[in-house]
Amino acid sequence: MQNLGYYNGKYDLIENMAIPMNDRVCFFGDGVYDATYSRNHIIFALDEHIDRFFSSAGLLKIKIPYSKEELKALLKEMVRKVDSGEQFVYWQVTRGTAMRNHVFPGDEVKANLWIMLKPLPVKDMSQKLKLITLEDTRFLHCNIKTLNLLPSVMAAQKAEEAGCQEVVFHRGGRVTECAHSNVSIIKDGVLITAPLDNLILPGIARAHLIKMCQEFDIPVNETPFKLDELMDADEVIVTSSGQFCMTACEIDGKTVGGKAAEIVSRLQKALLDEFLEETKKI
Amino acid sequence: MQNLGYYNGKYDLIENMAIPMNDRVCFFGDGVYDATYSRNHIIFALDEHIDRFFSSAGLLKIKIPYSKEELKALLKEMVRKVDSGEQFVYWQVTRGTAMRNHVFPGDEVKANLWIMLKPLPVKDMSQKLKLITLEDTRFLHCNIKTLNLLPSVMAAQKAEEAGCQEVVFHRGGRVTECAHSNVSIIKDGVLITAPLDNLILPGIARAHLIKMCQEFDIPVNETPFKLDELMDADEVIVTSSGQFCMTACEIDGKTVGGKAAEIVSRLQKALLDEFLEETKKI
Numbered sequence: 314m315q316n317l318g319y320y321n322g323k324y325d326l327i328e329n330m331a332i333p334m335n336d337r338v339c340f341f342g343d344g345v346y347d348a349t350y351s352r353n354h355i356i357f358a359l360d361e362h363i364d365r366f367f368s369s370a371g372l373l374k375i376k377i378p379y380s381k382e383e384l385k386a387l388l389k390e391m392v393r394k395v396d397s398g399e400q401f402v403y404w405q406v407t408r409g410t411a412m413r414n415h416v417f418p419g420d421e422v423k424a425n426l427w428i429m430l431k432p433l434p435v436k437d438m439s440q441k442l443k444l445i446t447l448e449d450t451r452f453l454h455c456n457i458k459t460l461n462l463l464p465s466v467m468a469a470q471k472a473e474e475a476g477c478q479e480v481v482f483h484r485g486g487r488v489t490e491c492a493h494s495n496v497s498i499i500k501d502g503v504l505i506t507a508p509l510d511n512l513i514l515p516g517i518a519r520a521h522l523i524k525m526c527q528e529f530d531i532p533v534n535e536t537p538f539k540l541d542e543l544m545d546a547d548e549v550i551v552t553s554s555g556q557f558c559m560t561a562c563e564i565d566g567k568t569v570g571g572k573a574a575e576i577v578s579r580l581q582k583a584l585l586d587e588f589l590e591e592t593k594k595i
Numbered sequence: 596m597q598n599l600g601y602y603n604g605k606y607d608l609i610e611n612m613a614i615p616m617n618d619r620v621c622f623f624g625d626g627v628y629d630a631t632y633s634r635n636h637i638i639f640a641l642d643e644h645i646d647r648f649f650s651s652a653g654l655l656k657i658k659i660p661y662s663k664e665e666l667k668a669l670l671k672e673m674v675r676k677v678d679s680g681e682q683f684v685y686w687q688v689t690r691g692t693a694m695r696n697h698v699f700p701g702d703e704v705k706a707n708l709w710i711m712l713k714p715l716p717v718k719d720m721s722q723k724l725k726l727i728t729l730e731d732t733r734f735l736h737c738n739i740k741t742l743n744l745l746p747s748v749m750a751a752q753k754a755e756e757a758g759c760q761e762v763v764f765h766r767g768g769r770v771t772e773c774a775h776s777n778v779s780i781i782k783d784g785v786l787i788t789a790p791l792d793n794l795i796l797p798g799i800a801r802a803h804l805i806k807m808c809q810e811f812d813i814p815v816n817e818t819p820f821k822l823d824e825l826m827d828a829d830e831v832i833v834t835s836s837g838q839f840c841m842t843a844c845e846i847d848g849k850t851v852g853g854k855a856a857e858i859v860s861r862l863q864k865a866l867l868d869e870f871l872e873e874t875k876k877i
Contacts, residue, residue, distance in 0.1 A: 318616045327694070331613035332621065334600045334711070339614065340687075341744040342624025373749065403695070405622075408748075412609070413685070413711065415744070415751035415775060429616070429695065450735035452746055461743035462623040462697070464734055466690075467655065469697035493697060 317395050319428035324391065327429055336425055337408045341415070342460040344407030344425075345369035349517075349554045350435050351392050351400045352592035359385055361517045362554075366404070369458045370424075375408050378423045388428065397432035401555065404428045405460065435555050435588065438581045441562035442478045442551055445471065446540060449482035449489050449512075456511050468492035479551055481564065484512065486539050494553035495519040498538060498546035499573045505542070508535045518552035518584075525583050531576065547572035550580075557584040599677050601710035606673065609711055618707055619690045623697070624742040626689035626707075627651035631799075631836045632717050633674050633682045634874035641667055643799045644836075648686070651740045652706075657690050660705045670710065679714035683837065686710045687742065717837050717870065720863045723844035724760045724833055727753065728822060731764035731771050731794075738793050750774040761833055763846065766794065768821050776835035777801040780820060780828035781855045787824070790817045800834035800866075807865050813858065829854035832862075839866040 318327035337343035347366035350357050363381050370377050377384070384404075392402060409422035451464045468480040469492050480492040489507060490496055495516040497506035504526045509515050526533050543549060548570040549561040558581045560570055600609035619625035629648035632639050645663050652659050659666070666686075674684060691704035733746045750762040751774050762774040771789060772778055777798040779788035786808045791797050808815050825831060830852040831843040840863045842852055 320616065327616055330616035332616055334602065334609055334612035334614055334709075336621075338624070339618075339620050339709075340628075340742065341748050342620070342742055343745060343748055346622075373745065374752075412713065415748050416755045417748075417752050427616075427621075431694065452734045453732035454746070459745055460622065460624055461745045463625060463655065463741055463743045464736070466623050466625055466697050466699075470656075470699050473698045 314395050316432065317391055317428065317430040319391055319426075321425055324394075324428070327431070332425075333410045335410045335412060337411065338460060340413045342462075344405050344460045345373060345375065345458050346403065346405035346460060347458055348401065348403040350433070351398065351402050352588070353398045353594045354393050355592040356388060356392055356402050357588055357592055358517055358521070359388065361520070365458065365515065365517065366406075370406055372454075372457045373408075373459070374417070375406055375424050377406050377426070379426065384426075391428050391430060395430045395432070399432060399434040400430050401433035402430055407460070433555070435557065436559060438557065438559055438585065440559065442559050443476065443563040444479050444481050444491070444549070444551070444561050444565075445475050445477050446481045446483060446565055447471065449484045451482070453511050455489070455513055456509070456515060458514060465492040481543065483540050487537050488540060488543050489513050490516075491551055494551045494556060496543075497522065497550045497552065498543060499548040499550065499576060500542065500546050502573070502576070503532045503534050505534045505536060505538050507537050516552055518554055518557055521584060521587065522550065522552050522558055522580065525580055525587075529579060529583070544569055546570060548574075548577050550577070557581070557588065596677050598714065599673055599710065599712040601673055601708070603707055606676075606710070609713070614707075615692045617692045617694060619693065620742060622695045624744075626687050626742045627655060627657065627740050628685065628687035628742060629740055630683065630685040632715070633680065633684050634870070635680045635876045636675050637874040638670060638674055638684050639870055639874055640799055640803070640836075641670065643802070647740065647797065647799065648688075652688055654736075654739045655690075655741070656699070657688055657706050659688050659708070661708065666708075673710050673712060677712045677714070681714060681716040682712050683715035684712055689742070715837070717839065718841060720839065720841055720867065722841065724841050725758065725845040726761050726763050726773070726831070726833070726843050726847075727757050727759050728763045728765060728847055729753065731766045733764070735793050737771070737795055738791070738797060740796060747774040763825065765822050769819050770822060770825050771795050772798075773833055776833045776838060778825075779804065779832045779834065780825060781830040781832065781858060782824065782828050784855070784858070785814045785816050787816045787818060787820050789819050798834055800836055800839055803866060803869065804832065804834050804840055804862065807862055807869075811861060811865070826851055828852060830856075830859050832859070839863070839870065
């Protein structure tokens with residue numbers, strides 16, 4: 314298959330799939346998701362993504378009607394059905410199907426499981442990103458990977474219209490994260506990245522970046538930083554599941570970073586190697 | 596028909612309707628809605644709801660592929676297909692159907708129009724509401740009636756579990772609105788209600804309440820008020836499209852209001868009369 318859409322046991326090409334109008338996603342965006350990449354039909358960092366997925370669902374009291382092991386087995390099975398080995402591997406759970414009512418449906422209504430797979434390689438890390446900054450007007454639950462993504466949609470469109478690839482959000486000058494990535498900086502040999510709280514997603518690529526810094530004895534400072542520190546950083550690093558360690562060359566039209574290229578290059582190589590090793594053909 | 600679901604020209608019982616997996620509502624909650632009530636198959640305050648609907652869509656740059664007149668005609672036609680004259684009349688538009696990507700799809704992708712009708716009478720205003728209060732953790736676009744409703748869903752569930760009917764949101768003590776209603780107070784003969792900004796929905800029932808106060812020479816003060824003023828108010832009034840002017844008797848387990856019953860009673864009667872008059876059998 315060229316791609317795959319899955320819903321509660323049925324699957325087909327995504328464009329052929331339909332879901333009930335009363336799925337609570339349709340009226341409330343009432344669900345959570347997670348996503349990673351596969352290579353050679355092997356899903357990268359699956360345990361970590363499954364753990365985060367169950368955590369997101371738990372925070373919203375959505376009961377996933379599968380165990381972690383069952384879900385992992387299902388994802389592995391579906392990934393093998395798609396021709397391309399290099400896939401974007403996406404799944405979500407929504408709080409069941411019932412007539413529109415804000416209050417949760419009864420326990421007899423089970424959550425719905427969705428999978429969406431499409432060919433997509435991880436990003437080439439030699440590319441440099443252009444970013445814009447925007448006030449972060451999102452809700453205060455950014456630690457949960459929900460389907461309420463309108464502010465990220467609007468931000469992504471603004472970046473696109475500015476000829477840029479991502480948006481750096483900030484709350485009154487304090488940098489939080491990007492519209493669909495985390496953002497960190499390197500300054501004087503130290504990686505500075507916002508701490509995990511309700512303002513940012515606990516990014517798995519961010520966690521891998523931190524772990525790799527520790528392996529290389531690069532100090533890590535998990536502390537909030539400001540817009541002026543971002544603009545003045547030696548390097549600006551954007552991380553997400555398909556972009557292990559991208560650097561920015563421009564923010565709001567001003568040149569940034571490029572002053573710790575050797576550190577970045579070591580981190581990029583190590584993070585790519587980790588991906589290639591975990592997803593190598595058996 | 597007992598109820599009706601409509602999607603881009605097709606309609607059936609809601610529970611029989613299906614929508615494409617790639618509708619952007621499924622991944623982003625990327626859409627806006629509006630809702631009102633009908634009686635005798637006549638839709639109440641339709642012009643105002645249609646105006647707000649187009650305003651919500653415009654703020655998110657969603658192009659509704661119909662004129663206001665076309666949409667009104669379609670809603671009136673669909674309302675006649677449902678047996679019950681007393682209906683909850685709900686419609687929404689989502690930003691088209693395309694493979695998941697935060698950035699808007701191209702102009703060739705048209706927005707999707709949805710309608711959902713179900714039997715439901717407007718609320719009996721002699722009932723008194725029990726409320727709870729919660730910190731308002733929503734995004735800063737509450738003036739737009741979007742499908743990103745997770746915080747309202749979680750709040751409604753908390754109210755339900757507390758044996759209450761609604762939640763009063765506040766930001767650091769400043770009362771904003773309820774999870775799916777506006778909230779106002781009466782104190783010393785004056786109606787006090789939060790001003791229209793990005794923290795609250797411009798409620799149509801709220802506008803009718805204000806207009807009715809003006810007709811009765813009840814002074815209206817559109818200014819932010821605090822939690823302690825809410826608890827100490829002569830009356831606490833909750834308004835939404837199906838609840839023209841409900842009063843609260845209890846907030847967080849404490850008795851509130853009930854000290855300006857005569858004013859409330861006049862407003863309730865006038866607002867109900869307005870509804871009955873506009874929706875009377877021709």
